[in-house]
Amino acid sequence: MSSILTNNSAMVALQTLKSINSDLAKTQNEISTGKSIATAKDNAAVWAISKVMESDVNGFKAISESLSLGESTVAVARQGSETVTDLLTQIKGKVVAAQEENVDREKIQTDIVALRNQISSVVNAAQFNGLNMLKGTDDVNILSSLDRSGDGSVEAQNIKVQRSDMTTSAGTYGAATETDLSSNGTRSAATATNTANAATLTFAADTDYSHEGFTFDVAGTTLVISAGELSGDENAAAGAVSARINALGLEGIQATVSGAVVSVNSTRAFEPVEVTATLSTDGTGAGDVTLANGTIPERAENVTFSSSAAVNEGDGYKLTVGDQTFTYVAGKNESFEDVAKGLKTAVDAGGIEGVTTKVAKNDSGDWMIKVDNDTASAKAIAIAGRAGGEASGGLFGLDGIDVSTNAGADAALSNIENLIQNAIDSSASFGSAQGRIETQSDFISKLTDSLKTGIGTLVDADMEEASARLQALQVQQQLGTQSLSIANQAPQSILSLFR
Structure with a gap:
């Protein structure tokens, strides 16, 4: 139809x-x-996914800029700490030169002061956009990633870079109301004196030692007395042995005799002395020598820090030697090794006549600061601690290096090594952080490209x-x-x- x-x-x-x-x-x-999908009406699900990914791409662009800024900041800090390391190494060369007594130490000290001032200049200048990572202890967070979970939530991730304080600041001791930390340090004695420690050799009475032979080992040096070299009774034998020990000329070792007893006295500050005695007879079995206290302890007194306690940032310790008190305040991630070395540096900078120090570790793994007094006047030793202070700088003690005297030159050698190690650790830490940031920056760049490719696959x-x-x-x-x-x-x- x-x-x-x-x-x-x-x-x-x-x-x-x-x-x-x-x-x-x-x-x-x-x-x-x-685009094959330009609007939500083209394909709502795919369009939504693409927009989420596009927002992530924009976020990663901002992260890339943050990483670039962070990398530049850390690079400046690393360069600064490396320069400080080089300058400290130059100071060490001056300190080593000052160990000779026939050099002009005053001129060497002038050079050290100039290098020290240059270090201060480098530390103050090592900033990028106002951020100086060679000052203070607060961590710096660098935005490094956006982590999206399956439920759609997003969390920002950071690379935490620890500052390394390269200042010479003494820090601030904690308030009196804070927790008492004095129990973390114990003294071996309340005073330090120059009194020698001793081991004794006692010769048996009513004995003819003309047929006896002896082997004595004193501080690693062996003295052999053959049978027939001695004559007379125990008193004569003791006197002869004492003279033979003194004839060895051992530094800090002096033998004295009282009747039939020989005292082997040691004034070595930081070194225990081992003494052994072996008797060899002519076969009759006569004669005897008794050794008491075969290990002569070092003269220095010890302040030993607890191996079980923890050191927190701001924990301050005061060491009193005589009428002077010296303070060190721990920084972030420091240990009692750092506390002991810091107190040593402070005491050495105090320039107490006749007082020398050393840091060591005992057989139990505890860190100690040893204080030796080589003067006739006894020095009281006390230790106290408080939390809640402001940390000392990483180059604490640099201002106290003075090689114009023998004692100052000796103390400076070990102290400058500690400062160099601090600067090396700082440089290594910044170098590691910079490498991580570079790796993350490269990853973010590749990730952004991959996201763009994925988005293009969906909507292009x-x-x-x-x-x-x-x-x-x-x-x-x-x-x-x-x-x-x-x-x-x-x-x-x-x-x-x-x-």
Whole structure:
């Protein structure tokens, strides 16, 4: 049936043309925008994913800038600490030169002061955009990543870089109301004196020692007395042995005799002395020598720090020697080794005549500071501690290096080694942090590229496919137009029926 009111063919042709035009418009939009999914209506799920990833990409761009800033800041700090290390090494050369007595120590000290001032200048200048990592102890956080979990939550991650205080600040001792830490340090004696310690050799009474032979070992030096070298009774033998020991010329070792008893006296400050005695007879079995206290303890008195206690930032310790008190306040991640070395540096800088110090570790693993007094006046020894202070600088004690005297030159040698090690540790720490930041920065760059690639895979248009589809749709559009035209002409054929 034909109708002039309803043209089914034209309606079909029109719907087909509309569909073709819609596809053609979509294809043209893909070509113009370069995206197959440009809006949420194109594909809501994929569009949402792409937008989340795009926000992450923008976030990682900001992270990349943060890492660049952090890397530059740490690089400046590393360069500064390395320069400080070099300058401290130069100071060590001056200190070593000052060990000779026939050099102009005053001029050497002038050079040391100049190098010390240069170190202070380097530390003050080692800043980037106002941030100086060679001052203070607060950690610096550098934004390094955004971690997105499966539930969609996002958490920022940081690279924590620890500052290394390269100042010579003495720090601030804690308030009196803070926890008492004095129990963490114990003294071997309440006073330090120059009194010698001794071992005794007692020769048996009523004995003829002319047939006896002896072997004595004193501080690693062996004295052999063959049978027949001694004559007389125990008193004569003791006197002869005492003279033979003194003839060895051992530093800090002096033998005295009282009747049949020989006292082997040691004034060595930081070195115990071993004494052994072996008797060899002529076969009769006569004669005897009794050794008491075969290990002569060192003269120095010890302040021993607990191996079980912890050291926290701000823990301060005061060591009193005579009428002077010296303080060291621990920094972050320090130990009792650092406390002992810090107190040694402080005492040495005090320049107490006749007082020398040494840091060592005992057989139990406890760190000690040894204080020796080589004067006739006894020096009281006391230790106290308080928490809640402000840490001493990493180059604490540098200002106290003075090689103008023999004692100052001797003390400076060990103290400058500690300062150099602190600077080396600082440089190594900054170098490690800078390497980590560089690695993270490289990773973020590659990750950003990967995210961009992934986003492109989701939403970018296939231009080759779109081009081919465009040409096909253009042909379909032309054919659809002609089809609609033909369909619209169909009702005109009805006119022939009315002629």
